[in-house]
Amino acid sequence: MNNEDLFKKVVSHCKEYGFVFPSSEIYDGLAAVYDYGQNGVELRNNIRQYWWKAMTQLQTNILGIDAAIFMHPKTWKASGHIDGFSDPMIDNKDSKKRYRADVLLEEHQEKLRAKADKEVEKARARFGDSFDEAMYRSTNPRVVEYLNAIAHIDNTLKEGLETGNLGMIKALIEELGIVCPVSGSKNWTDVRQFNLMYSTQMSAVESGEDSLYLRPETAQGIFVNFLNVQKSGRAKIPFGIAQTGKAFRNEIVARQFIMRMKEFEQMEMQFFCKPGTELEWYAYWKEQRLKWHLALGTDKNSYRYHDHVKLAHYANAAVDIEFDFPFGFKEVEGIHSRTDFDLSKHEEFSGKKLRYFDPETNESYIPYVVETSIGLDRMFLLSLCAAYQEETVEGGELRTVLKLHPALAPVKAAILPLVKKDGLPELAEKIYNDLRFDFKLYIEDKDSIGKRYRRMDAIGTPFCITVDHDSITNDDVTIRHRDTMEQRRVKVSELRDILAKETGMSALLQKLV
Numbered sequence: 001m002n003n004e005d006l007f008k009k010v011v012s013h014c015k016e017y018g019f020v021f022p023s024s025e026i027y028d029g030l031a032a033v034y035d036y037g038q039n040g041v042e043l044r045n046n047i048r049q050y051w052w053k054a055m056t057q058l059q060t061n062i063l064g065i066d067a068a069i070f071m072h073p074k075t076w077k078a079s080g081h082i083d084g085f086s087d088p089m090i091d092n093k094d095s096k097k098r099y100r101a102d103v104l105l106e107e108h109q110e111k112l113r114a115k116a117d118k119e120v121e122k123a124r125a126r127f128g129d130s131f132d133e134a135m136y137r138s139t140n141p142r143v144v145e146y147l148n149a150i151a152h153i154d155n156t157l158k159e160g161l162e163t164g165n166l167g168m169i170k171a172l173i174e175e176l177g178i179v180c181p182v183s184g185s186k187n188w189t190d191v192r193q194f195n196l197m198y199s200t201q202m203s204a205v206e207s208g209e210d211s212l213y214l215r216p217e218t219a220q221g222i223f224v225n226f227l228n229v230q231k232s233g234r235a236k237i238p239f240g241i242a243q244t245g246k247a248f249r250n251e252i253v254a255r256q257f258i259m260r261m262k263e264f265e266q267m268e269m270q271f272f273c274k275p276g277t278e279l280e281w282y283a284y285w286k287e288q289r290l291k292w293h294l295a296l297g298t299d300k301n302s303y304r305y306h307d308h309v310k311l312a313h314y315a316n317a318a319v320d321i322e323f324d325f326p327f328g329f330k331e332v333e334g335i336h337s338r339t340d341f342d343l344s345k346h347e348e349f350s351g352k353k354l355r356y357f358d359p360e361t362n363e364s365y366i367p368y369v370v371e372t373s374i375g376l377d378r379m380f381l382l383s384l385c386a387a388y389q390e391e392t393v394e395g396g397e398l399r400t401v402l403k404l405h406p407a408l409a410p411v412k413a414a415i416l417p418l419v420k421k422d423g424l425p426e427l428a429e430k431i432y433n434d435l436r437f438d439f440k441l442y443i444e445d446k447d448s449i450g451k452r453y454r455r456m457d458a459i460g461t462p463f464c465i466t467v468d469h470d471s472i473t474n475d476d477v478t479i480r481h482r483d484t485m486e487q488r489r490v491k492v493s494e495l496r497d498i499l500a501k502e503t504g505m506s507a508l509l510q511k512l513v
Ligand code: ATP
Pocket: 217, 249, 251, 258, 259, 260, 261, 262, 264, 265, 266, 331, 332, 333, 334, 373, 374, 375, 376, 377, 378
């Protein structure tokens, strides 16, 4: 299965098996907004719980909060989102399509890069072993021309964005002859900055003064509560505050299913530490977060770190954890050393001191912050892409199986009476009623046992427990393992322990310490 096929299959599997639906689908959907179905919500809750427990239960010095989505409008002035959280947009007047101007330019650069590489490859074939690539790239007139054009785009884009001279960016698009991929025309509007925050009003009156924003990240709810949590929790530095919740961004280039949504969920942790120690904590969290991902059993070659070369002005280190999605390596999580930027800005805008009094040294200071920020929906997509498999089984039949980590699986076990008579459904129900207090289970007596197994494989249920005639006399059942399809006989009284050990979160969390 190639990557394009895998991605298409994951998307349609999500709909067919109740993981993800397009939002308001009966009205033809809403671009880049999605709903989670009966299995999706369970998987998503389990991922969130794995993160939450890893942060607030395993780490003794991390406290959780749940801040409101609406925040005082000054928050976003202080954080820089009102002035700086925007993308440069351009519209094509013929197709009426809107694009990110920087993305159009980057795509053009990719084409130039490909042309330069083609020249290099042709020369390599011509010169053979004696070929000196570096020399060729710096002297061949055509290659030099392509590379200069790429650098010219970088410089103009940077200058245009930094100085706010968006006319320069439009002129560059025209100079390069970039056409709209839909209409093929060069009939462009001016470039405008488009803020990604959604706004609304606090009161019924549209005055503009009481504009509220739907938060574009959860982090600010943590910063503004820093002292509340520190004091009420009697927390000593270093300590962290964790939060999960919805964030909203008016993403124009929304694509790749739930990878880039307008409404999504973040799981963020801000770790407050003494200035000067932040890079040690940054190294700690960089390692710890990858460990969290790998504990799920995902192939480690599917992950990589991507260190930021161009750092935001307030950061002194930043790295992305990237996953090899079917459409290439993409960011799933960011770890950023943000210095004292956010707390200092909130001090400045609120006029309230946000300092920590260190009882050991008797000094007050603004702590430095290392943050870890992961998108729950991206982690969901990652989990499905890594888990989706098609296997040919005995008799040539194809089985689709989601090899999710059992602790993440939406349903932990299915209780299946072999036939719909002879007291088997009743015994199955008794087992179900006994175990449902501890586990999310499924019970079904329709269809052949083979069909029922396949349906459970398709949603990633780790165990199928079959009740047959012998169960009535021997008080035992057959338990079938999703991945190996092996079956073994166990006593009914053993089921609780088996399910707890194999599908609970403890074993997973133990891998993190
Ligand atoms: P990208 O460069 O992909 O837009 P970002 O650098 O803007 O992401 P952050 O602001 O660092 O992302 O947000 C932290 C995490 O939130 C990201 O690593 C990603 O997992 C998730 N995230 C960000 N934007 C979206 C979105 N529009 N839809 C889904 N998840 C998102």
